[in-house]
Amino acid sequence: MSATAETVPGRGAPADTAPRRPAARPVGLLARRTFRDARIRTIGFAYLFAVASILNPVAYRHTYSTLAERLAFANSFGHNKAVVLFYGKAYDLLTVGGYSAWRTGGILAILAAIYGLLAGVRAFRAEEDTGRAELVLAAPVSRGTVYAGAIGGVAAGAALLWVAVLAGSLIGGLAAGGSAYLALAIVSMVPVFTGVGALASQLAPTRRVALELGGAVVVVAFLARVIADTSGGLGWLRWATPLGWAEELRPFTGAQPLVLIGPIVASTLALLGAWRLAERRDVGAGLLAARDSADPRLWLLSSPTAQALRGELGGMAVWLVSVGVFALIVGVISKSISSAGISPQLQREFAKLGEGSIVTPRGYLGFSFIIFVLVLSLFSCSQIAAARHEESEQRLETLLALPVGRVGWLVGRLVLALGGAIALALVAGLLAWLGAASQHVAPSLPRMLEAGTNCLPAAILFLGIAALAYAVAPRAAAGIAYGLVTVAFLWGLIGSLLGAPKWLVEVTPFAHVAAVPAQSFRVGAGAVMVAIGVLTAAVALPAFGRRDLTGA
Numbered sequence: 001m002s003a004t005a006e007t008v009p010g011r012g013a014p015a016d017t018a019p020r021r022p023a024a025r026p027v028g029l030l031a032r033r034t035f036r037d038a039r040i041r042t043i044g045f046a047y048l049f050a051v052a053s054i055l056n057p058v059a060y061r062h063t064y065s066t067l068a069e070r071l072a073f074a075n076s077f078g079h080n081k082a083v084v085l086f087y088g089k090a091y092d093l094l095t096v097g098g099y100s101a102w103r104t105g106g107i108l109a110i111l112a113a114i115y116g117l118l119a120g121v122r123a124f125r126a127e128e129d130t131g132r133a134e135l136v137l138a139a140p141v142s143r144g145t146v147y148a149g150a151i152g153g154v155a156a157g158a159a160l161l162w163v164a165v166l167a168g169s170l171i172g173g174l175a176a177g178g179s180a181y182l183a184l185a186i187v188s189m190v191p192v193f194t195g196v197g198a199l200a201s202q203l204a205p206t207r208r209v210a211l212e213l214g215g216a217v218v219v220v221a222f223l224a225r226v227i228a229d230t231s232g233g234l235g236w237l238r239w240a241t242p243l244g245w246a247e248e249l250r251p252f253t254g255a256q257p258l259v260l261i262g263p264i265v266a267s268t269l270a271l272l273g274a275w276r277l278a279e280r281r282d283v284g285a286g287l288l289a290a291r292d293s294a295d296p297r298l299w300l301l302s303s304p305t306a307q308a309l310r311g312e313l314g315g316m317a318v319w320l321v322s323v324g325v326f327a328l329i330v331g332v333i334s335k336s337i338s339s340a341g342i343s344p345q346l347q348r349e350f351a352k353l354g355e356g357s358i359v360t361p362r363g364y365l366g367f368s369f370i371i372f373v374l375v376l377s378l379f380s381c382s383q384i385a386a387a388r389h390e391e392s393e394q395r396l397e398t399l400l401a402l403p404v405g406r407v408g409w410l411v412g413r414l415v416l417a418l419g420g421a422i423a424l425a426l427v428a429g430l431l432a433w434l435g436a437a438s439q440h441v442a443p444s445l446p447r448m449l450e451a452g453t454n455c456l457p458a459a460i461l462f463l464g465i466a467a468l469a470y471a472v473a474p475r476a477a478a479g480i481a482y483g484l485v486t487v488a489f490l491w492g493l494i495g496s497l498l499g500a501p502k503w504l505v506e507v508t509p510f511a512h513v514a515a516v517p518a519q520s521f522r523v524g525a526g527a528v529m530v531a532i533g534v535l536t537a538a539v540a541l542p543a544f545g546r547r548d549l550t551g552a
Contacts (some may be wrong), residue, residue, distance in 0.1 A: 017192045022110055027149045028192045032297070034123050034153020040479065042157040045115050046164040049186075051131020051490070052104055053168025060099045061173065069093045085329065088247050089238075097178050097252030100169065105186055110222060111247040112161065112189040117214040119190070123150035124274065125210045128201075133283055147275055147532075157312060158190040174252075174325050181253035188263040192242045193218065195270025202277035208314075242266060275467075281387045304404050305412030319426055321377055323372070327428040330368045331435020332360040355469050363440040365432060366515030369451045372428045373513050376421050376455045380463035381481035383417035388477055398548055405547045414467060416535055425452035445516045449515040457529035458509050462513055462542070464533030471544035 035042070036374040064070045074093035077083050083240045084090070087106030092098030127150075136146055162183045169179035204210035221241045228237035230245055233324060238244030243263040249255065284295045300310035309316075387410070429452025436442035466481035473480065492510030507512055512525035 007307055026145050027152060028148025030141075030146060031156065033151030035156045037152070038119060038122055038157060041115075041118065043161055044482075045111065046160050048111070049108055050164040050168040052108060053100075053165045053183075056104045057096050057100045057169065057172035057174055060103075061096050066385075067094070067342045068455055076497070083333070085226055085230050088225060088243075090144065091250055091253035095252065097481055100172070100174060101182055101251040101253055102167075104169075105182060105246065106517075107249060108165065108186045108513075109189050109243055110218075112186050113193040113218050113221065113243065115157075115161065115209070116154075116190040116193030116195075117200075119154045119217060119535070120194040120208055121201055121210045121214060122197075123154055123194075123208045123277075124198045125201035128283055129207050138281065143278060147278060151271065153450070154190070154194050158187050158194075161190065162187045179250045181249070181255055181257075183250035183441065184260075185246050185251050188249070188260060189246055190343050191267035192263050192270070195267045196272065198274035199270055199277070202274050202281065226470040242545045253306075268441065292461055303412065304399060304409050304415055306398075308386075308390075308413060308416055312383075312416070312420075315382075315386070316423075319420070319424060323375060323424050324427045324431045327372070327431040328435040328532065330365065331432040332439060334364045334436050335439035335441045352489050360518070361436060362443060362518045363515070364449065365436065365443070365448075366518030368433075369428070370513065370515060372425075372452070372511065373455045373458050373510065375458035375483070376424055377485045377489075378460045378482070379421055379424060380417055380459045381478065381485060383413065383420065384463070384481055385478040386465035387413045388470055388474055391549055400549075407541050409466070409542060410471075410544050414463065417463055421456060421463070425455045426460075428452045428455065447517045450521055452516060454516040455519050457526035457533075458513055460533035462533070464536035467540040468536045468543070471540040471547065474547075476549050 020202035030456070064073055070093065074090070077090075077093070081310070087102055090098070090102040093102065097325070125146075132360065133146065137143065142266060153161075165183035165186055167180050170176060174182075185332075189433055193214070196217050197210065200210040200213040200217075204213055221243050225239050227244040228235050228241070229247075238247060239262075242263060245259050248259045249257070300306040328510055359531065399409070427481075430445075430448040432451070433442050433448035434443050436448075442448070462481065465484060470477035471478040488508040489510055491505075492508040512522060514520060514522045514525075
């Protein structure tokens, strides 16, 4: 043995006796951490994907059991441009697989794009905003290792979504091969828009700006798909948008797997381009210059509540525009529903829900406004989540160092949430009325504003419950609030359909919400929900005043 290869006692092994492989383990650890950091969002999306994949084929098979019913459905909905706007182009509505590819694939492809954008910005920009990227790079790991680990974590989340769609489709009774391909068509949007998020993260100086840039790309992609699907001579635009590629993959309706080349090439180019940009910039900075100074703007700084409103204006605007656009579309569609080929069996199922006849414009509007009840309840939860975010980032600690009381701060937050919910309710009622009035089928404006107001009792109830959860268990508050709303709404939908006892069905607050304007507003039930919400909020105030502030 040569002297250079010997181990000298007391001096350790020679440095060059074996090749090193330092990158494999750090990449895996970083990928695991990326996946773990986003686990709540990923599990939530996976749950939604699985439920949608189960319910759509089961409901279609159960509701449209004969060829005549399916033909009537296809003739009524397949060429309705307002419906196509939501779900995309339908290639075959006479089979369970074709319907599932249209209904499940159309919506979930959009949600997969949103998931990809959120995951990309979270992995590539939020880490730098919080300073964790600098801490990681202080260890003996390269930027390439960190970048590869982030991609691996997002890929693991996408794989979980694929499994969720596959499992849901199989439970729903679809063929294994077609289910796997449908899941692939949906999840193919994740890497494409992860690449969009990665590119936006290199350009933008903050996470918020990165989300705005990436969100604009998602909106453009969606609008291009809508134009291609609803305009006779512009079908070629479907090939210019990733969401159009998801349609052209055509699960269960003549698969075109070569279309996968589009998502593969686009995601590869986007991620490689983002990596080249990341190599050339400082950590924490963006290629777009950030403003280091600006003239002081003192508006909405007169109180903690006004300051919270100032910080939430962008988010509030998104909620208002989203609710308003959806309400307008619901109003426009309400006329076509009256002559839709809805089977008698489906009408009986809706009757079980207590929403009346859905084949009339009033009935359809009443049923649709149950969705707005859900939306406003989720808005209430989001406001408590925003309050918790302010605490976790230690901004609340700085604010309370001023002559500001804890209880007063939380009261202001609750008032702000209530004001936002009222604004959303009025916008929903007004724009649904405008949409229906444009088709000459509208109930009166006061009646539609009443439909919007009908959404408020449940929103106040869940606002109070969320506030109590925040006061008692701040770290788990968002999960508790969103979970209760989701479970309560789903049980309200499927409890009656499953034949559960009436008392058990009525456990959920959504069972006590009337389908206004088709039904009369339930004053008693609304008063009880408001009272419970106010009571739980009143309990939350002193509980919050006594507990310690907690970080992330």
